[in-house]
Every structure is written in structure tokens, then in C-alpha cells.
Amino acid sequence: PDTAGPEPAMEPEEWLDGRDEDPILVSMREGYIPPKSRELKVVKKNVLDSRPTTRRSMSALDTNSLPPQLLERLLEEIQNLKATVLSQEKRICDLENKLSQYTNGTD
Numbered sequence: 001p002d003t004a005g006p007e008p009a010m011e012p013e014e015w016l017d018g019r020d021e022d023p024i025l026v027s028m029r030e031g032y033i034p035p036k037s038r039e040l041k042v043v044k045k046n047v048l049d050s051r052p053t054t055r056r057s058m059s060a061l062d063t064n065s066l067p068p069q070l071l072e073r074l075l076e077e078i079q080n081l082k083a084t085v086l087s088q089e090k091r092i093c094d095l096e097n098k099l100s101q102y103t104n105g106t107d
Helices: 012-016 070-103
Strands: none
Touching: none
């Protein structure tokens, strides 16, 4: 008897839209013949497309309305984040150099 084959009868998006199809049947009389490799098609919406476009700049903020303690904490956090980024950049650079030494055989 014919058997469901490896080729899809429809794309996943079509199935999600409510469409229904019977599987594509293949004969097993000739034996199993592996299919040619297929490309996997994935369609994802860009999350950034739905992001709000209006943003207030720092110049638009009224820093006088912020409590001094909050402003101090925010500045301290920004400094800590900058220090973290710098240390991570240095670490990444060091690791890339080590990797290039290993791949070039100059270890």
C-alpha cells in the first residue's frame, strides 16, 4: 500500500490558517529511496517591528524632577554597566586571541 511520504502536503503557516490536506503518498514497491535534503523554511516576525517608535531622549527629561538619590543610583548603575561592558570586551578579545592561536597551531 502507498505510505505517507517525506514531502509535506502544505506549509506550517497554511495549517495554522486552518487549511487541511491529506498526506502525499508514495509507493514502497521500489523500496526506500532517501529524499534529497530539503531546506527548512522558518518565517518569524521581527520583534523589533512591533516596538514603539517614540522614545524620549535624555535631554527631554527634566532631571530636576528626579529625586537626587534616584539620580545618584542611576548614574552609579550606568558606571557599573560601562565597567562590565569594558571587562567583557577585554575578555572576548583575549578569548578570540587564544582561539586564533589554537586554530593557527601556534600554541
